[in-house]
Amino acid sequence: MADPDFPLSIASVRFSQSNFSRPLPDALSVDVEDYFHVEAFRDRITPESWPSYPSRVADNTRHVLDLFSRHGTRATFFVLGWVAERFPQIVREILAAGHEVGCHSYWHRCIWSLSPGEFRADTRRARAAIEDAGGQAVVGYRAPSFSVVERSLWAVEILAQEGFLYDSSVFPIHHDVYGMPHAPQSPFEWKCGEGRRLYEFPPTTVRLGPWNLPAAGGGYLRILPEWYTQWAFRKARREGRGLVLYFHPWEIDPHQPRLKGRARSTFRHYFHISRMEGRITKVLASSHFAPLLECLETMAGETRPISSGFAAPLAAASPVR
Numbered sequence: 391m392a393d394p395d396f397p398l399s400i401a402s403v404r405f406s407q408s409n410f411s412r413p414l415p416d417a418l419s420v421d422v423e424d425y426f427h428v429e430a431f432r433d434r435i436t437p438e439s440w441p442s443y444p445s446r447v448a449d450n451t452r453h454v455l456d457l458f459s460r461h462g463t464r465a466t467f468f469v470l471g472w473v474a475e476r477f478p479q480i481v482r483e484i485l486a487a488g489h490e491v492g493c494h495s496y497w498h499r500c501i502w503s504l505s506p507g508e509f510r511a512d513t514r515r516a517r518a519a520i521e522d523a524g525g526q527a528v529v530g531y532r533a534p535s536f537s538v539v540e541r542s543l544w545a546v547e548i549l550a551q552e553g554f555l556y557d558s559s560v561f562p563i564h565h566d567v568y569g570m571p572h573a574p575q576s577p578f579e580w581k582c583g584e585g586r587r588l589y590e591f592p593p594t595t596v597r598l599g600p601w602n603l604p605a606a607g608g609g610y611l612r613i614l615p616e617w618y619t620q621w622a623f624r625k626a627r628r629e630g631r632g633l634v635l636y637f638h639p640w641e642i643d644p645h646q647p648r649l650k651g652r653a654r655s656t657f658r659h660y661f662h663i664s665r666m667e668g669r670i671t672k673v674l675a676s677s678h679f680a681p682l683l684e685c686l687e688t689m690a691g692e693t694r695p696i697s698s699g700f701a702a703p704l705a706a707a708s709p710v711r
């Protein structure tokens with residue numbers, strides 16, 4: 391049921407990719423979080439206990455940066471505010487290597503578990519930590535566990551109110567934790583209150599009969615067979631949709647401490663983790679990827695950048711708060 395203060399629904403989608411003046415380039419993103427932040431172990435590991443776990447996110451993110459540098463790849467790094475506060479140097483290293491930095495919340499809580507007020511406070515705290523670390527405006531958002539779903543659509547309105555330009559948190563599939571199966575597969579624009587707009591980049595899916603199948607990276611890249619991934623990527627491209635892929639630094643770290651959890655959670659987290667770097671390397675070699683904000687600028691075909699904040703000092707950025 392729509393909240394009267396946040397009347398957004400999927401019917402508010404203004405246009406899909408066909409309304410952009412140019413096709414979508416391939417986009418790559420990295421959700422910068424540690425192995426103990428993930429939803430899979432949420433019921434065993436509380437945020438209060440995070441400092442007691444040996445952190446590997448800085449080294450793993452540097453490993454990702456090296457990998458990208460070898461392939462000339464640039465991407466968007468959605469950083470957890472908690473990570474930015476403890477490892478501000480990592481945010482600076484990401485930016486110095488020519489990548490975009492976005493926001494992945496502060497506490498990695500699913501949005502549907504929060505009130506609108508809690509979500510706004512978490513987002514502001516995260517963005518402030520990331521912008522303080524990097525000195526540049528943050529205009530992109532990725533929800534923990536793609537948790538922008540029908541019952542948390544109010545988050546889209548809040549992101550627009552907070553001055554974000556785009557979101558990449560709506561996964562148009564059926565899933566036990568997330569998903570909005572009726573959302574468009576191609577990038578689209580939310581029509582928000584007071585004329586505000588927010589672009590949405592759904593992770594890559596392919597249509598098979600009545601279903602959308604996921605093919606966007608992360609666990610799907612690790613767990614599903616390679617022939618499936620290649621078929622899905624070819625199909626998405628044939629349909630004129632660029633790829634919107636993601637993965638996590640912990641997914642290329644086979645030596646991370648093993649955590650105990652429910653069988654399904656541990657399967658999703660650890661399965662084929664030792665071969666993920668090889669998979670990612672092949673993906674990087676297969677295309678020329680760009681950060682999401684650059685994809686948005688290309689798609690919109692604007693003569694000037696959509697955000698003066700990207701790669702510009704914070705003081706000169708568009709109003710973000």
Ligand SMILES: [Zn+2]
Binds near residue numbers: 421534535
């Ligand atoms: Zn995450």
